[in-house]
Amino acid sequence: MSRRAQGLRPWVWQRISALYLGVFLIYFVSSFALIERFDFSLWSQWMTGPVNSIIIFIGFLMLFVHAWVGIKDVIMDYIHPVVIRSVVLLLAGLGLLVCLIWLSRTLLLALMK
Amino acid sequence: MRQQKARPVFLNLLQIKLPPTAIASILHRVAGVLLIVSLPFLVYLFDLSLRDNDSFIFAIQITNTPWVSLYLYLLLWAISHHFIAGIRYFLVDLEIVSGKCSTRLSAAIVVAVGLLIPIVIFMVSNL
Numbered sequence: 138m139s140r141r142a143q144g145l146r147p148w149v150w151q152r153i154s155a156l157y158l159g160v161f162l163i164y165f166v167s168s169f170a171l172i173e174r175f176d177f178s179l180w181s182q183w184m185t186g187p188v189n190s191i192i193i194f195i196g197f198l199m200l201f202v203h204a205w206v207g208i209k210d211v212i213m214d215y216i217h218p219v220v221i222r223s224v225v226l227l228l229a230g231l232g233l234l235v236c237l238i239w240l241s242r243t244l245l246l247a248l249m250k
Numbered sequence: 251m252r253q254q255k256a257r258p259v260f261l262n263l264l265q266i267k268l269p270p271t272a273i274a275s276i277l278h279r280v281a282g283v284l285l286i287v288s289l290p291f292l293v294y295l296f297d298l299s300l301r302d303n304d305s306f307i308f309a310i311q312i313t314n315t316p317w318v319s320l321y322l323y324l325l326l327w328a329i330s331h332h333f334i335a336g337i338r339y340f341l342v343d344l345e346i347v348s349g350k351c352s353t354r355l356s357a358a359i360v361v362a363v364g365l366l367i368p369i370v371i372f373m374v375s376n377l
Contacts, residue, residue, distance in 0.1 A: 177306035207282050236289050247300040
C-alpha cells in the first residue's frame with residue numbers, strides 16, 4: 138500500500154470488524170431473547186455448537202481488531218507526549234491481547250469438555 | 251500581548267450548545283472506551299459461565315448484585331449506543347443519510363434509542 142493510503146487500512150478493518158460484530162450481536166441477541174428458561178446447558182451448548190464456535194472465535198478476533206483500532210485512535214487523539222503515548226499504546230495492546238487469549242482459552246476448554 | 255489577553259474565552263460547559271451529531275459522536279467514543287475498559291470483567295464472567303453449572307450460577311449471582319447490575323445496565327447502554335451509532339455511520343458513509351437536517355435528526359434518534367434500549371430491557375426483565 139502506498140504511503141498516502143497508510144491510514145486507509147485500519148479504517149477498512151474498523152468497518153469490516155464493525156459489520157461482523159454488528160451482525161453477530163443481532164444473531165446473539167435473537168438466539169436468547171425469547172428463551173424461557175436460561176441455564177448452563179443451553180448456554181454452553183450454544184457456545185460450543187460446531188458452527189457457532191467458529192463464528193464466535195472469528196468474533197473474538199474481530200473484537201480484538203475493532204477494539205485495538207478504536208482505542209489506538211482515542212489514545213493518539215488525547216495523549217501527545219511520545220513516551221507516555223507509546224507506553225499507554227503498549228499497555229492497551231497487551232491488555233487486549235491478554236483478553237483475546239483468555240477468551241479463546243475459555244472457548245477451547247469448553248469445547249474439549 | 252494585550253490583544254491576546256482580551257481574547258474572549260468561552261468555556262462554560264453548561265452553556266456551550268453541542269449539535270446532536272457531536273453528542274452522538276462523543277458518546278460513541280465514551281461507550282467504546284467504557285466497553286474496552288470493562289472487557290477484563292466481562293471476559294471473567296464469560297470464563298465463569300462456561301466452566302460448569304456451579305460457576306455459571308455464581309456468575310449469574312455476581313450479575314444480580316445491585317452495583318454490578320447497575321454497572322451492567324450502563325454497559326447495556328454503551329453497547330446499544332455504540333451499535334446504533336455505528337449503523338448510522340455506515341448510512342452516512344453510504345450517503346443514505348446526508349444533509350444537515352437528516353444527519354442531525356438521525357443523530358438525535360441514535361442518542362434517544364440508545365438510552366431507550368436499556369430502559370426497556372430493565373422494565374421488561376422486572377415485570
